[in-house]
Amino acid sequence: MDNIKSYIEENKERFLEELFELIRIPSISSIAAHKPDMYRAAEQWKKILLEAGADKAEVFETEGNPVTYGEKIIDPAKPTVLVYSHMDVMPVDPRELWNTDPFEPVVKDGKIWARGADDDKGQGFMHAKAFELMVKTDTLPCNVKFMIEGEEEIGSPNLGAWCEANKEMLKADVILVSDTGMIAPDIPSITTGLRGLAYWEVEVTGPNRDLHSGLFGGAVANPINVLCGLIDKMIDEKGKITIPGFYDDVLEASAEERAKLAKAPFSEEAYKEAIDVEELAGEAGYSTNERTGIRPSFDVCGIWGGYIGEGAKTVLPSKAHAKISTRLVPHQQHEKIAVMFKEYFESIAPKGVKVEVTPHHGGHSYVCPIDLPAYKAAEKAYTDVYGKEPVPVRSGGSIPIISTFERILGIKSVLMGFGLESDAIHSPNENFPLEQFFNGIDTIPRFYQYFAEMGK
Amino acid sequence: MDNIKSYIEENKERFLEELFELIRIPSISSIAAHKPDMYRAAEQWKKILLEAGADKAEVFETEGNPVTYGEKIIDPAKPTVLVYSHMDVMPVDPRELWNTDPFEPVVKDGKIWARGADDDKGQGFMHAKAFELMVKTDTLPCNVKFMIEGEEEIGSPNLGAWCEANKEMLKADVILVSDTGMIAPDIPSITTGLRGLAYWEVEVTGPNRDLHSGLFGGAVANPINVLCGLIDKMIDEKGKITIPGFYDDVLEASAEERAKLAKAPFSEEAYKEAIDVEELAGEAGYSTNERTGIRPSFDVCGIWGGYIGEGAKTVLPSKAHAKISTRLVPHQQHEKIAVMFKEYFESIAPKGVKVEVTPHHGGHSYVCPIDLPAYKAAEKAYTDVYGKEPVPVRSGGSIPIISTFERILGIKSVLMGFGLESDAIHSPNENFPLEQFFNGIDTIPRFYQYFAEMGK
Numbered sequence: 001m002d003n004i005k006s007y008i009e010e011n012k013e014r015f016l017e018e019l020f021e022l023i024r025i026p027s028i029s030s031i032a033a034h035k036p037d038m039y040r041a042a043e044q045w046k047k048i049l050l051e052a053g054a055d056k057a058e059v060f061e062t063e064g065n066p067v068t069y070g071e072k073i074i075d076p077a078k079p080t081v082l083v084y085s086h087m088d089v090m091p092v093d094p095r096e097l098w099n100t101d102p103f104e105p106v107v108k109d110g111k112i113w114a115r116g117a118d119d120d121k122g123q124g125f126m127h128a129k130a131f132e133l134m135v136k137t138d139t140l141p142c143n144v145k146f147m148i149e150g151e152e153e154i155g156s157p158n159l160g161a162w163c164e165a166n167k168e169m170l171k172a173d174v175i176l177v178s179d180t181g182m183i184a185p186d187i188p189s190i191t192t193g194l195r196g197l198a199y200w201e202v203e204v205t206g207p208n209r210d211l212h213s214g215l216f217g218g219a220v221a222n223p224i225n226v227l228c229g230l231i232d233k234m235i236d237e238k239g240k241i242t243i244p245g246f247y248d249d250v251l252e253a254s255a256e257e258r259a260k261l262a263k264a265p266f267s268e269e270a271y272k273e274a275i276d277v278e279e280l281a282g283e284a285g286y287s288t289n290e291r292t293g294i295r296p297s298f299d300v301c302g303i304w305g306g307y308i309g310e311g312a313k314t315v316l317p318s319k320a321h322a323k324i325s326t327r328l329v330p331h332q333q334h335e336k337i338a339v340m341f342k343e344y345f346e347s348i349a350p351k352g353v354k355v356e357v358t359p360h361h362g363g364h365s366y367v368c369p370i371d372l373p374a375y376k377a378a379e380k381a382y383t384d385v386y387g388k389e390p391v392p393v394r395s396g397g398s399i400p401i402i403s404t405f406e407r408i409l410g411i412k413s414v415l416m417g418f419g420l421e422s423d424a425i426h427s428p429n430e431n432f433p434l435e436q437f438f439n440g441i442d443t444i445p446r447f448y449q450y451f452a453e454m455g456k
Numbered sequence: 457m458d459n460i461k462s463y464i465e466e467n468k469e470r471f472l473e474e475l476f477e478l479i480r481i482p483s484i485s486s487i488a489a490h491k492p493d494m495y496r497a498a499e500q501w502k503k504i505l506l507e508a509g510a511d512k513a514e515v516f517e518t519e520g521n522p523v524t525y526g527e528k529i530i531d532p533a534k535p536t537v538l539v540y541s542h543m544d545v546m547p548v549d550p551r552e553l554w555n556t557d558p559f560e561p562v563v564k565d566g567k568i569w570a571r572g573a574d575d576d577k578g579q580g581f582m583h584a585k586a587f588e589l590m591v592k593t594d595t596l597p598c599n600v601k602f603m604i605e606g607e608e609e610i611g612s613p614n615l616g617a618w619c620e621a622n623k624e625m626l627k628a629d630v631i632l633v634s635d636t637g638m639i640a641p642d643i644p645s646i647t648t649g650l651r652g653l654a655y656w657e658v659e660v661t662g663p664n665r666d667l668h669s670g671l672f673g674g675a676v677a678n679p680i681n682v683l684c685g686l687i688d689k690m691i692d693e694k695g696k697i698t699i700p701g702f703y704d705d706v707l708e709a710s711a712e713e714r715a716k717l718a719k720a721p722f723s724e725e726a727y728k729e730a731i732d733v734e735e736l737a738g739e740a741g742y743s744t745n746e747r748t749g750i751r752p753s754f755d756v757c758g759i760w761g762g763y764i765g766e767g768a769k770t771v772l773p774s775k776a777h778a779k780i781s782t783r784l785v786p787h788q789q790h791e792k793i794a795v796m797f798k799e800y801f802e803s804i805a806p807k808g809v810k811v812e813v814t815p816h817h818g819g820h821s822y823v824c825p826i827d828l829p830a831y832k833a834a835e836k837a838y839t840d841v842y843g844k845e846p847v848p849v850r851s852g853g854s855i856p857i858i859s860t861f862e863r864i865l866g867i868k869s870v871l872m873g874f875g876l877e878s879d880a881i882h883s884p885n886e887n888f889p890l891e892q893f894f895n896g897i898d899t900i901p902r903f904y905q906y907f908a909e910m911g912k
């Protein structure tokens with residue numbers, strides 16, 4: 001593993017140039033107009049994999065966006081690593097809050113600034129370059145497969161079926177994913193848990209048209225007032241979600257587990273300061289890390305209705321809308337939660353309005369045992385590069401496809417994330433520190449080495 | 457009064473053409489980009505008044521939008537009518553719900569369809585044409601003054617000062633206003649009360665940037681969830697507004713008054729059907745007409761925050777906003793209510809967010825006694841044209857400037873409205889029936905006649 005650092009040093013500039021080519025493709029999966037960009041991104045990934053040393057690479061059609069698959073089989077008797085990443089990114093609005101063009105990456109203050117710089121073009125690309133490094137320095141110790149999808153940010157609606165149809169091709173011993181973060185640049189960590197997700201769009205309709213708020217106000221149910229009331233009823237004063245049955249399947253963490261989680265370095269003051277809030281809020285009886293790690297949550301991601309332009313318009317609107325998500329924990333089933341919320345939300349609406357709840361995508365939670373050989377290999381790889389053993393942490397985020405992989409392919413995933421909280425993924429001014437990017441390329445080949453040494 | 461109907465019949469087409477010229481000017485006062493249109497509308501009104509027979513007409517500058525003033529003094533010893541109208545209109549969004557261009561009026565199904573067709577270009581223009589009719593047929597029985605402002609839809613912030621500065625010029629015996637409606641084409645009515653108004657914009661700030669709803673959800677106060685909770689707390693389960701002190705100055709209607717109000721023809725079934733709601737809602741213990749006529753109301757006119765684009769974005773947003781209005785009744789003071797709400801709303805916000813309430817315009821309520829001579833003259837004029845005596849009604853709407861006129865100029869207003877509920881003012885597809893438009897032109901000269909006969 002001696003030549004890893006020198007290879008990276010010699011090729012730094014080229015790595016960035018190639019990554020930037022990928023970032024410049026505005027592959028926003030949730031906006032239909034960007035469909036052609038999804039195909040451009042898929043072709044770009046095919047090129048990246050072939051140039052890095054793949055024996056073959058191909059763009060596969062799905063019912064939705066394409067998947068790029070590539071592989072290098074050095075010896076069928078050796079272990080196989082399946083790398084998963086996604087080529088799609090989140091929307092960029094509010095665009096006016098970006099300091100630079102989200103799709104024209106710039107390097108400033110030691111960071112790459114762009115949509116996808118971290119999530120997940122930056123992190124996915126580290127694997128391509130680590131693979132290239134191993135091929136070019138003749139140190140690849142096992143077989144490698146790449147599966148890069150285009151619908152992660154919209155809940156991977158078609159990847160499950162694609163995996164089902166390509167089970168044989170995707171056979172592997174472990175799935176390696178860099179789509180998560182670590183605690184801090186000097187506190188390496190590996191994500192061992194992900195929350196599940198259920199997401200809905202809600203429409204409340206009052207009168208059949210916008211009404212004059214003077215002539216009708218006080219006599220007709222206002223759909224915005226009603227929507228606010230319904231949303232407010234979803235969480236009680238102790239921060240508990242009130243949907244009947246919501247907590248039924250929640251796996252309560254043991255006192256021992258909670259004690260272990262409490263050991264992860266965490267400064268509430270620094271956390272509050274980073275996001276500039278005076279006080280944190282959440283479910284009573286749980287710490288901040290527990291609230292995001294082992295407890296479900298309920299957030300309105302978007303709300304709109306009535307007059308939202310400049311100045312004052314006195315209107316009693318016809319409609320109000322919200323986008324609502326819950327994060328789920330083992331063993332909550334997102335399909336069950338999706339129905340539960342819809343039924344409850346619609347049932348408590350007053351008769352003066354009509355309420356329609358439309359479920360979006362959902363996903364199950366995931367847990368990676370820390371005695372898994374691949375986890376141990378990852379642990380050693382991080383320790384080499386960061387000088388200390390990584391902490392196992394439960395993330396509040398969701399990568400629904402990870403539990404789907406386990407179900408369909410029967411393969412566990414190891415979440416080797418290099419993102420930082422300050423990377424602002426899904427937000428304006430997403431960024432990725434160069435140091436984390438190059439450390440990632442440094443860490444990954446070490447994982448392969450340790451993993452291969454453990455044998456099949 | 458014999459030649460009123462024939463004059464209208466002969467000039468019908470021209471009246472419409474001239475009105476359409478006025479409507480085509482998109483004079484939206486709440487949108488700064490339309491400032492030049494306000495000046496175009498003011499000049500157009502000057503032309504309208506001069507062509508109708510005014511001795512002089514002038515566009516006056518104010519701190520905001522211009523005011524057009526015109527007059528014809530036939531004899532200083534005779535009574536003087538001051539006509540008030542406004543040249544500005546409401547915004548047109550949601551634009552996609554309009555069946556035709558809001559600023560290109562069309563006549564269809566016996567109605568004029570356009571923004572301002574009723575409120576208040578159509579109704580204001582009736583006065584110009586009634587004035588022309590009296591001048592051209594040599595039947596003008598008294599002095600006339602016109603005051604057409606450009607900021608009614610944003611609360612007339614500058615007209616009070618302008619009146620103050622032009623008190624002498626504006627001296628009159630009554631103010632005549634057509635900016636309200638009547639119950640139905642076959643049930644004439646005159647508005648004898650208007651509600652007051654207080655309007656605010658609210659901003660709730662949580663974290664300093666949009667956060668990933670997975671990584672942070674459950675541990676950080678979500679400003680949309682918080683805003684919904686705050687709004688929901690403003691009205692209790694009996695439909696009462698909870699702001700402390702809010703009802704202190706409300707004039708409770710006597711049993712006698714309520715009995716009188718209950719006599720106005722009203723079909724709850726037809727009302728519900730017209731706006732397509734299954735059930736009405738409001739303050740417990742009051743009828744629908746009371747809820748809009750003699751009781752205050754609380755409506756969210758607009759709300760927005762987080763991701764409101766296509767598809768699903770999992771975000772815990774930084775900010776949430778709402779535009780909120782209350783309608784007030786005698787003797788509530790809008791300045792007092794504005795402060796009351798701001799203090800209460802900000803005080804109940806949890807510490808995890810910052811809340812800022814910015815008051816917009818406000819206005820006082822107004823009551824016109826039904827024994828006022830000018831009211832009696834209006835009553836007779838309506839009876840002539842509609843064949844039955846008009847019903848006095850309390851409107852839920854607000855024309856804040858009306859109470860300002862009383863305070864500054866010491867003149868009572870008579871609200872001779874010809875709009876119908878189906879005119880959809882402030883909404884998409886605003887319209888004004890031709891029959892009401894021409895009946896208005898027919899009714900107004902009769903008012904002048906009866907009013908002049910009563911002497912000064």
